[in-house]
Amino acid sequence: MINPNLLINRDDLDFLLEDVVGSASLLERERYADHSRETFTAAIDTAYKLATQFFAPHNRKSDENEPTFDGEKVTTLPEIKEAVKAFAQAGFLSATHDYDLGGMQLPITISQACLALFRAANVGTSAYCFLTAANANLIRAFGSEDQKRRFLPALLEGRWLGTMALTEPNAGSSVPDLRTTATPLPDGRYAIKGQKIFISGGDHDLGENIVHLVLARLPDAPPGAKGLSLFIVPKYRVDDEGRAGERNDVALAGLIHKMGYRGTTSTMLSFGENDACIGECIGEPGQGLRYMFHMMNEARIGVGMGGTMLGYTGYRHALAYAQERVQGRLPGRNDPATPPVAIIEHADVRRMLLTQKAYVEGALSLCLYAARLADDEKTHPDAQERETAALVLAVLIPIVKSWPARYCLAANDLAIQVHGGYGYTREYPVEQFYRDNRLNPLHEGTHGIQSLDLLNRKAGMKDGRALELLHQRVRDTVEQARATQDTNLTERADTLDAAWQQLRETTTVLLQASADDIMEGSANSAYYLDLFGHHVLAWLWLQQAVAAQKLLPQKPHLADFYQGKLAACDWFFHTELALMEPVHALLRNTKSHALNTPATWL
C-alpha cells in the first residue's frame, strides 16, 4: 500500500520553491500582498494533511474497486466523495481565484505545489477535483456574468463537478474533426447532439450535478478548428437561480475500463439521443478551441506534474525499500557465512535510485519553473517580463507535458525493478504508479503531437525569439555556475553552454529542413523532443546545483540533501545528457527517417 509519508521529500519541495524558483519574490506583487511565507507554507501543510488523510488511504482500494454502472447509475467508493468534499472545503478548487470570488488568491506556483501532493497521494481521486477546477476556471474566464452567477458557486463548493468534453470516437488527436452539433433554439440556447468518448468524470455519484463543457459545431460552421464553439451542458438543467432541476438529455453510454487511473471514471457520453439535450454557448461562437487553449498551459503543467508526482512517490517508496530490504552480498565479498547487505549497497540498485532521483526531482523543478512562468506571465509588474515569461513558457510547455510523462514513467519502471519480484505484485504500490502513469504520454496531446508542437510551432516561434529568450535564461545559469568558481560547477557550465549551442544548431538544421519539406523535416520530431527535454533538464539541474552549492555551508543540517543535489546534477550530465549526443547526428541525417520505409514493408 502507498505510504503517505513517502509522497514527497518536503525538504526538496521547500528548496525548489524557495531557493530555486524563488517563490518569496512573488510576495512583492500587489496581488499577493496579503500573503506571506507563512501563508504559503500553511497552504502546503494543509494540502499535505488532506492528501495524507483523505486521498492516500484509498489509492489502492480505488484501483481494485473501479466505479460500476448498473445501467442506471454509476457507483463510486464513498471515500472518493469524502476526499472531493475535503478538497473543496479547504478551498483548493479556487486556490488561485480572487478573494472576492471566495478564492485563496494563491500564486499558480504555490497552488501547483499543493496540488502535487494530491496527485502523489491519489491521481484517480484528484482528477475529479482538477477537472472541476479547470471547468470553473473556464467559465470564470469566458462565461457571461449570468453563467458565472449560476454555475460557479456550486462548482467551487464542490457540490457540482465538471468535465471537459472534447474527444469523440473519430476525433481524438484530431479534435477539429469532431462532429457533435449544436443547433440554435428560439430562446438563444442550443440543442446538442453527438457522441463523446474518454470523458473523465463524465458520470459518477460524487455531487448534485455534472457540468460538461462540450465542444460542438453550429449548423453553418466551417470545417476544422474554426467551426468549434463551446457549450455548457449540465447533466441536470440549471434554472435562472442556479438550481439544478430536471434531467438533461445526456446519457452514459458506458464506462471505459483502463489499465490504470481506475478510480477516475472514463466515459462514453451520448448527448441528445432523444433530441432533448440543451446547452448554452460560452462566449462567441467559433471561439471554442481558443477558449480551451486558454487553459491549456495550466492543464499541461498539471499533466506534467501528475507524471512527476507518480514518479516521485515511486522513487521515495523504492528508496525506503532499498534501505530496508536485505539481499545478497557485494561482488568480491561473497562468503555465504557473512551476513547479506541492504540492497541499497548494490551498485546497480544505487544506479537505479540515482537515476530515479535525477528524473523525478528534475521533473518537479521543471513543473514548478513552468508554474512560476505562468505566474510571471499573469502578474509580473513589467509588461516586457510578462511577454518574455509567456514566450519562454510557450517553448517549454511541450517539454513540461511530455518529459515527465516519459521519464517519470521510466522512474516508475525502475522503482518496480528495485523492488524485484515484490514490485510486480499488487501488495506494493509501485506497480500501480507505473500503470497510472502510463496514461500521461497519451492524453492532453500525445508524445508525438507534443513533439510536432515543439518543432513546428515553438522552436521557430516569433522568428526564433521565444527560443532565444529561453536560451538567454540558460546562459544566465551558466554565468551563475561559473561565478561560483567551483571546479565541478564550472565544468558543468561549460558542458551546458556547448550543449545548448549544439541544440540551437540542430534546431536550425531542422527548421530549414521543415521549411523545405515539412514531412521530412519533422519526421524525427519525437527524438527532437527528447533531446530538447534533456537539454532543459540539464539546465534546471545546474540551477539546482548552483543553489545547493551556495546553501551547503549555510545549512549544515541539510548537507546530505545538498550533496545529493550536486550528485544528481553530476549524474544527469555524465549519463543522461551524454547519452543524447548521437541524437544530433540522427536528426541532421535525413536518411534516418522511418518515413522512407513504405507502409507495405512493415
Place this chain on the structure above:
Amino acid sequence: MINPNLLINRDDLDFLLEDVVGSASLLERERYADHSRETFTAAIDTAYKLATQFFAPHNRKSDENEPTFDGEKVTTLPEIKEAVKAFAQAGFLSATHDYDLGGMQLPITISQACLALFRAANVGTSAYCFLTAANANLIRAFGSEDQKRRFLPALLEGRWLGTMALTEPNAGSSVPDLRTTATPLPDGRYAIKGQKIFISGGDHDLGENIVHLVLARLPDAPPGAKGLSLFIVPKYRVDDEGRAGERNDVALAGLIHKMGYRGTTSTMLSFGENDACIGECIGEPGQGLRYMFHMMNEARIGVGMGGTMLGYTGYRHALAYAQERVQGRLPGRNDPATPPVAIIEHADVRRMLLTQKAYVEGALSLCLYAARLADDEKTHPDAQERETAALVLAVLIPIVKSWPARYCLAANDLAIQVHGGYGYTREYPVEQFYRDNRLNPLHEGTHGIQSLDLLNRKAGMKDGRALELLHQRVRDTVEQARATQDTNLTERADTLDAAWQQLRETTTVLLQASADDIMEGSANSAYYLDLFGHHVLAWLWLQQAVAAQKLLPQKPHLADFYQGKLAACDWFFHTELALMEPVHALLRNTKSHALNTPATWL
C-alpha cells in the same frame, strides 16, 4: 481482445528458421533422421492451431478472472485446464524428448518455435505447460530410474503438473541464502520444512497432482550454494507404482496478486507446517543448484522468447490498428475539408512501428539463434563445434534473457502509444501485453543480475575465448555482407566490424577495472548489458539482411517482406546502434558511477 491471426508473421518465422538459422541442416543429424522439413512444419502448424484454438481465446478472460483461493481450494478458469490438456495431448510437453520416452524428438530450435506461438497467444496459461515440461526434463536428466518411472509418465501426459520451488521470502536474487531444510528420515526420504514464495503454478485445480522440485538444505550442509540439494515434493504422495495417494504436508499459504501474468497462480507455499512433508532427493546431495543450472539455458531462452512474443504480437496488433485507424492529416496538408489519413501515414507512427519491428523481429532471431546453439551444443557431430556452441551460448544467454525483456517491453509501450487513448483501455490487448511483459526483466535473474553474469563471468570466460568465438561469428557475417558487394550491406558490415572492435576494447577496459576493483569495475554493468545486447542485435540484423538480400530476386512474391528486413536492419544501425555510441565513454569513465554517491545522499 487478442486477434489470433496476429500472433506472428508466419513468413518471418519461416524465414528465420529456414534462411537464417538454417533449421534444415539439423535434418542431417542422426537424432533427427526421421524428421523432414514437412514434420518440422507440421509441428509448427499444430502449435499454431492449438494456440489459436485453445490459448488465445481466454487470454483476456484469464487476466480479468484471476485464480481464486477459498482457503481450501484454488479455482482456475476451465479454459486453462482444457488448454493444458490439448497441449499435453499434442505431445508438446515432451517435444524434445526421445521417441522411446514418448517424445517427438524435435530439435530445440523447432520446439522453441512451436512454444513461441503459445507464448504469444497466452503467456499465463502456457506457463503451466512450460513449468511442467521443465520439471519433467529435470527429473529425466537427474532422477533415478525409479523416480523417472514413477513421475515422468503422469507429468508428460499432463495429468500431473510441475513447479520449480527455489525462491523464499528472504532468498530471491540470492538463492543460496535459502533456509528450507531437509532432514533425513530412516527410509532414505527427507522431511522438508520451510517457506517458499513466488512459486508459479504452486497450486491450482488443473491436474491430479502437483510435483514441486524444491531446493533445500540438509542439516549438515555448508552455507551458500554448495549446501543446496534438490527434492521431489509432491502435493499428493506418490507410491511405488507411481500412483498419487494421501495428501503431503504442502500447504498453500496464499496467492500473490500481480500486475500481469494473472492467469498463472503465484503462490506462497508452506512445506512441513505439521512436520509431515516428505520429499525424496534427486541425484546427489549438494548438487541441487547445479541441477537447476543445467536447465538454465533453456529456461532463459524461454524467458527471452516470452518477452519476444509479447512484443511481437503487440507489434502485429499495432500495425493492424495503424492501417485501419483514420485520424488527422499530414503536416503541410492540413485542410480540414480533405479526408483524414490512416495513422500509418504519420511519420511518428511509422517510426514507432519500425522501431517495434526492429526490436521484436530482432529478438526472435536472437532467441532462435540461441536455440540453434543449444541444439549444436547437444547434437552437433563434431566435438569441437559442440564446445564452441556451448561457449557462444554461454556468452549470449544473459543477452537472450535480458534484451527481449527490456526492448520487447519497450515495443509493447510503443504498441500502446500507436493505439492512442484506446491502447490504455482494456478493450484492446496491448495494455495486457505490456503488463504481462513487465515480469520478464524481474524473474529468472533480474536485469542487474544478468548484467553481472555477462560482465563478471561470461565476458572473460576461458580467458576471453568464449567472447572471441562469438566475435568470430560476427566476423563471418561481416564477410558475408561484404561478399554481396551491395553498397548498403557493405557499409553496414564496416560499421558492425568497427563497432565490435570498440566493444572488445571497452570490454578489456572493464575487465581490467574489475580485476583491480570488482565493485568499481562492474558498477555500470547494466549499461554494458544494453551495449553488448545492441551489438549482438546489430549483428543478427545484418545476418537477416544478408539473407533477405539474397532471396529478394528469387522470391518476388515476398519482395515487400524482404525489403522490410533490409529497412529494419538499416533502421537498427542508423538509430539504435548509433545511439549506443556514448555508452563506451560512460563505461570507461570511472567517475560516472552511482556507487560514488553515498546512500545517505539519495
